[in-house]
Amino acid sequence: MWLLGALLLGGCSAVRIGYNNAPTLAWWWLDGYMDFDATQAPRVKDALEQWFAWHRTTQLPDYADLLAAAQLQVMQPATPQQVCRWSDDLRTRLAAALAHGVPLAADLLPLLKPEQLAHLEQRYRKSNRDFEQDFLQQPDERLKASIERTIDRAEMLYGRLDERQRQLIAGGVAASLFDPAAWYAERQALQSETLQTLARRSVVTTEIFLDNVHVPAANMLGAPGEGFKIIAGEHLALERIAVAASYVGNAQGAVDDALAYAQQRVQFGKPIYEFQVIRHMLADMQTQTDAARLITYRAADLAARGLPCRKEVAMAKLFASETLQTVTRQGMQILGGYGMTPEGDMERYFREGMQSTVGGGTSQIQRTIIAQEMRV
DSSP: HHHHHHHHHHHHHHHHHGGGGHHHHHHHHHHHHOOOOHHHHHHHHHHHHHHHHIIIIIEEEEEHHHHHHHEEEEEEEOOHHHHHHHHHHHHHHHHHHHHHHHHHHHHHHHOOOOOHHHHHHHHHHHHHHHEEEEEEEHHHHHHHHHHHHHHHHHHHHOOOHHHHHHHHHHHHHHTOOOOOOHHHHHHHHHHHHHHHHTTTOOOOOOOOOOSSSOGGGGOSOOOOTTTHHHHIIIHHHHHHHHHHHHHHHHHHHHHHHHHHHHHOOOTTTEGGGGSHHHHHHHHHHHHHHHHHHHHHHHHHHHHHHHHHOHHHHHHHHHHHHHHHHHHHHHHHHHHHGGGGGGGSHHHHHHHTTTTTTTTSSHHHHHHHHHHHHHHH
């Protein structure tokens, strides 16, 4: 409990000394990771100012009350219930802070460039190397380093500790359940998710290595050599219905974005929507998307009622995937050069649509299934 108290009391000092400069400090930290350009910088700084203005007005008084309560409790004997309550309180406040920052961040993410993501990835790699050196030594060295690190931080707050106090810290650290390897794995997973999100790639491919894994016979699904029958049966049908639905959603997003752009983009003195060729393209896009939606609904309805639907599922996957490619290609044509920039979603719809006729079974496989089911 006293370690938690040290953290909270240290937080009091940090608030008193640096809170008024927090937007600037946060900017320096973010810029070190992202290397914002001259166009992005003002918008990022403005978003930080907005967030801290909200935090100062609505959250800081509550934090002050929390730290005041901590001052009264940190020197008292701790109970597990107290520690859990403090943890829950901190998590609740952190969740509120993050939730308020999400809309501000969402407006900025489309501005990021590929080279900035590469810069962020490089910073992650350096940070991970530092983490490995500090936390992932051999077990004996790891414990020794952890004790020394905790003592150093305590002495920053309280001054030099005597031998009894050092032994008390060492015993507490040795008894800790903290697992740096698990923390490191979670940290890397979060970094990967962040990079994928910033790159606006909704489909993530991850390598999995299984070394010397032994599965008990009691855990085997189906009979030996028949695993693919399980995958290719009901489970694959449900997957194909799900991906077909996602393709329909992306296609509708492409139609909506193309329509909005056509109504606001002016050429030759009028919105390009007024040109018949653009209207016809949009009409075809919406018609194809609605047809894909209906054929997907049919497959889902049959599957939900437990009726045979192998052909209908293949039709839904085939038509929805190829519709997504067609619609996004037309959307890119309507948006022109703007469609190639990461400021909008069209290039993402188009890029991710390219895999739609491959993942979950190629279009050729779907046509083969349909033809097989048509045979009398």
